[in-house]
Amino acid sequence: MxxxxxxxxxxxxxxxxxxxxxxxxxxxxxxxxxxxxxxxxxxxxxxxxxxxxxxxxxxxxxxxxxxxxxxxxxxxxxxxxxxxxxxxxxxxxxxxxxxxxxxxxxxxxxIVPAVSAPGRDLVAIASDRAGVVARLARVAERKCGEKCAAVRIEHTTLTARLAALDVESAEVTRWDLALERADAERAAAKADPVAELLTTFxxxxxxxxxxxxxxxxxxxxxxxxxxxxxxLRPAEAPAQAVTPAREASHGLRVTPVTAASQAVAPGGNDAIKPEQTATAPTAEQAADVTRVLTAIRDGTLRGTVAEIRRYVGCSQAKAAALRKQIAQQAQASQAKTESIAGKRNL
Incomplete structure (x- = not known):
């Protein structure tokens, strides 16, 4: 199924x-x-x-x-x-x-570099390198005379010191680049991929x-x-089936009167009176009109034929008849109100 x-x-x-x-x-x-x-x-x-x-x-x-x-x-x-x-x-x-x-x-x-983290930063290294370069320049301009060996030794020492400072500066730069690259990778991984694409706009x-x-x-x-x-929508009342024989021109249910219904029983009290079948649809229609008017006043129902038919659960013709009666009652009530107002003005 x-x-x-x-x-x-x-x-x-x-x-x-x-x-x-x-x-x-x-x-x-x-x-x-x-x-x-x-x-x-x-x-x-x-x-x-x-x-x-x-x-x-x-x-x-x-x-x-x-x-x-x-x-x-x-x-x-x-x-x-x-x-x-x-x-x-x-x-x-x-x-x-x-x-x-x-x-x-x-x-x-x-990412861990091959060497350990340097103890100094580039500012300190640059300061030491500037001092070594200055001393090396003074040594180069010095006249050695009898101390040429000492001058050459000092020149070689300062040159080696300058090379060591250059190596240390390169290692610090490499370390900083590795840290920046790792931070960039973490930032890229932390951001949402779709949001990262939208940041280009x-x-x-x-x-x-x-x-x-x-x-x-x-x-x-x-x-x-x-x-x-x-x-949670309101429940729709099922439409009642109405046969053509029981549906009048105004949408009222009419019970056909047969010969058996007009017969009088011997007892007299149990006989079926024709007036009962004639007044039953009228009472039912009046009750439906009262229900519809109450719902319209409460604001839970609109006065259209489709809404009345769904609310009462009747045929299209009966809903139209109910709407017509409601309109007639509204006109009569309005006319009565206007007449009362006119009498008061007089």
């Missing part, structure tokens, strides 16, 4: 709505737990988040049967609940992205994460609200 034929129509959106509500509630729980500091603060934030999620999902469906005043107030409350809920979801998505980036950055291998990565989180939150909340709106 086909699954769609066996499952009720309301159960399909209800299952999807329930899944979306549970997912949104879990997001609010985690977001409130992450934002809170103390245990009491976390518990209160999680409770508030769950209440706002449920209210945002059910308010549109709960306010539908009421009048426009209740709907307007419900719309304002719904927009506030949606804003707070989407903000909480965005907090969760942004923090989740940060945690994922930290895990990816920690997985990047640490001049958009900041943090802004991309925030917009993406808000988009996910809005879509999730929209799906939940729409599915609950479908699942």
């Amino acid at each position: 086909n699954y769609e034929m066996t499952m009720p129509t309301r159960a399909q959106p209800a299952l999807l709505a329930l899944a979306a509500t549970v997912a949104a509630a879990c997001l609010s729980l985690l977001a409130g737990w992450q934002r809170g500091g103390l245990l009491a603060e976390r518990l209160l934030l999680t409770c508030i988040g769950v209440v706002l999620v449920v209210a945002a999902h059910l308010l549109p469906a709960l306010c539908r049967p009421h009048g426009w005043r209740i709907r307007a107030l419900g719309a304002l409350l719904w927009m506030g609940c949606m804003a707070a809920t989407c903000y909480g979801h965005a907090v969760f998505f942004v923090m989740a992205q940060q945690h994922a980036g930290e895990i990816r950055a920690a997985a990047v291998p640490v 001049g958009v900041a990565a943090s802004r991309v994460d925030l917009v993406a989180g808000m988009a996910f939150a809005v879509v999730l909340e929209g799906v939940a609200c729409f599915c609950w709106f479908l699942a």
Whole structure:
């Protein structure tokens, strides 16, 4: 048997709505737990988040049967609940992205140079090198005379010292480049791949994460609200089958009078009177008119033929007849009101 034929129509959106509500509630729980500091603060934030999620999902469906005043107030409350809920979801998505980036950055291998980290920076090395170059220049300009051997030794020593400083400077530069390369790899791993691609268009990565989180939150909340709106729709009354023999020209049910119904029983008290079959449809129609008028005054029903037919559960002709009677009563009431007002003016 086909699954769609066996499952009720309301159960399909209800299952999807329930899944979306549970997912949104879990997001609010985690977001409130992450934002809170103390245990009491976390518990209160999680409770508030769950209440706002449920209210945002059910308010549109709960306010539908009421009048426009209740709907307007419900719309304002719904927009506030949606804003707070989407903000909480965005907090969760942004923090989740940060945690994922930290895990990816920690997985990047640490590059260790072949030599240990130098103890001095380039500024100190450059200062020592400047001093050695100055001494070497003085030695080169010195007249040795009887001390040529000492001058040559000092010149050689200063030259070796200058070479050692150059090697140390190169090692420090190589170390700094390795650290910068490792930091760049960690930053690239920490950023979201899609956000990293969007940064080429001049958009900041943090802004991309925030917009993406808000988009996910809005879509999730929209799906939940729409599915609950479908699942909690008012029940439609089944249309009653009316045979041509029982349907009059004005849409009233008329019970055919037979010879047996006009016969008088011997006892006299149990006989079926023709007036009973004639007055029964009139009383039923008056009750339907009263029900429809009450629903229209309450704002739960519009005075169209389709709405009246769905509300009463009757045929198209009977709904048209009811609407005609309601219009006649409204005109009579208005005329009566105008006549009373005219008499008062006189």
